[in-house]
Amino acid sequence: MNRTRNNPLADDLVRPLLHTSVWFYGGVLVLASIVACGAAAWAYQLWYGMGVAGVNWPVFWGFYETNFVFWIGISHAGTLISAILRLVNARWRRPVTRCAEVITAFALMIGAIFPIVHLGKPWLFFWVAPYPSSRELWPNFRSPLVWDFFAINTYLIGSLLFLILPMIPDFALIRDRTTGRRQRIYGALALGWQGTTTQWHRLEAAMQIMAVAIIPVAVSVHTIVSFDFSMAHVPMWHSTIFGPYFVAGAIFSGIAALIIAMAALRRMLKLHAYLHPLHFDNLAKLLLLMSLLWGYFVFSERLTVWYGNVPTEMAVFWSTQRGAFAPFYWTMVVCNFVIPVSILSFRRLRTIPGVVLVSCGVVVGMWLERFLIIVPGLSTKQLPYSWGHYAPRPAEVVIMVATFAAMALLYMLFSKFVPIISIWEMKVGNQPHPAVSADEDEERQGLWRARP
Amino acid sequence: MTAIYGLYDNPETAQRAVDGLRAAGVADADIQVMSSEPFEEYEFSHKDSATWIHWMAGLGGVVGLGSAYLLTTLTQQSWPIKTSGMPIVAPWPNLIVMFEMTMLGAILATVLTLFVSARLPKRLPVLYDPEVSNGYILVGVQGPDRNLTAALENAGEGRVKTIG
DSSP states (O other): SSSSSHHHHHHHHHHHHOOOHHHHHHHHHHHHHHHHHHHHHHHHHHHHHHHGGSOOTTTTOOOOHHHHHHHHHGGGHHHHHHHHHHHHHHHHTTTHHHHHHHHHHHHHHHHHHHHHHHHOOOGGGGGSSSOOOTTTTOOOTTTTTHHHHHHHHHHHHEEEEHHHHTTTHHHHHHHHHHOOHHHHHHHHOOOOOOOBBHHHHHHHHHHHHHHHHHHHHHHHHHHHHHHHHHHHHTTTSSTTTTHHHHHHHHHHHHHHHHHHHHHHHHHHTTTTTTOOOOHHHHHHHHHHHHHHHHHHHHHHHHHHHHHHTTTTHHHHHHHHHHHHHHHHHHHIIIIIHHHHHHHTSSSGGGGGHHHHHHHHHHHHHHHHHHHHHHHHHHHEEEEEEOOOOOOOOOHHHHHHHHHHHHHHHHHHHHHHSOSOOOHHHHHHHHHOOOOOOOHHHHHHHHHHHHHH | EEEEEESSSSSSHHHHHHHHHHTTTTGGGGGEEEEEOTTTGGGGGTTTOOHHHHHHHHHHHHHHOOOOOOOOHHHHSOOOOOTTOOOOSOOOHHHHHHHHHHHHHHHHHHHHHHHTTOOOOOOOSSSSGOOOOHHHEEEEEEESSEEEEEEEETTTEEEEEOOO
8 A cells, every 4th residue: 555656635635725816816805804893993983982883782792793793603613613523533524624724713702802802902911810909890790791701711812722733743744845935934843853652652642621611711702792781681691591591592503604614625625535525415414404503592582581580581582573674684584593493304495515515504593593692682772761762883794794805815724825715634535444354453552661 | 973773664564673772781771763653552652651641731731821811800800890780700701711721721832742742843853764754654763772683673564764
């Protein structure tokens, strides 16, 4: 068996790093322009104050918080799914994991920007960090916003490490296949990796531990984001179901984002040989499962509120069922439940275009869900004197659009400088298994322990 | 520095090379195997599999938990604010901070142990060949005290090289 004469796997996956098409430059230019518009809109808001945004009494949380929750939810695509698939040793995970982990890293960064944008005085954001100020005034650890700080930073650090560690062997591979400046850069990133048996053991052990650690952290992050709402006495927010409801929604939207990203990569980087219809089919089944789970949570939440018939909650309830927010609500139900269940239940319809179409709908539906959790509750509080109206202003819309462009831009740049599919993990997946009996295997493993 | 190594294009041959070096009297600790992917199914890859990394992760978690406990408790006591009828040191909210810092401690300790035990980062050592990245498996010995060419060549199809 010769594994080296033809190495199309490494060639295919390194090729996008070495050759750049004109489409790449065009895409970067367009996306960077949109991001620049978003930065300009933020600068405009900083200059003129929060008055340029639509948030006002009583709706102080509008698009910015909607986007914060949405992007933190999207971040659940990656590390959580990757960690679960790694732990259960799903063989089909290999081409998917890095695509997914990248989404987590960038979505978390983008999501974490929104509370800072929302602050109005972003230069004071560090007040939420626990540091000994000259006034000895520490953050109030009873505030869910401080919990956010800890949860998001833990998840971000963990996810970045979970993403970066398995990249080291791939950097070493690129180091050895390039020359000049590229070789120096990837050589520095490879940290002197040789691929010794010790290094492989330590890396795999570390990845296993991190996979175990990152799953509860991922669940805690969105649970804590849900606490931002459920700890408040706002109609339809003060709910015990919010933690799992948010987590389920986050995984749901995350899988949808992952499917869209994979389809785009498959087409743009010509990765048809690695991202098979089987991967989309498996993810589509997960998406279907999460759609059903999401439907179950929504039904439970709505039924409980309706059955309880508390007047303050019913005001919010009816505003979403048949009032001003009803068009958004029913669009959300169609996008998140009706379409996914109708299409993904049938194998014949679970084609790549079909799955991508459903995923686009889910992303829209989940954004609407975040909006419908935040705005109707705040605009219809307990006493009618505090009822109000919210409409987004141009600055908010531009900043929101810019974050979607930022996500696409960061993803494009990443796939330009790092193999978007883990090369060494793909190689492991292609390894033949030697015919060894269980007794022989045990004996072989014992050899190293017995020898000096 | 002198070294001798063989480059093999499949793990079976690499395994025979390792066995050949052992038969020639080379201690296991002196045999170096490098590859661009792990070969868990082969005996040569089980070298150095014992590790403290799991214990270090646990220790990191304990340190994180202790730090979080001190951070929340001491700061709440040093600036006592009564909030929503909660006690000054409020255990339920503090548990959230403690959980996050426990996990952060475990993750950071894991990564730190990985770097220390895998000896990263470092300069690329002399005993290395870029052909490893093309899928070859390097089996070699640094500073051999005898001629090991035959032991590496007898393993099968491969290229034997010497340094120094």
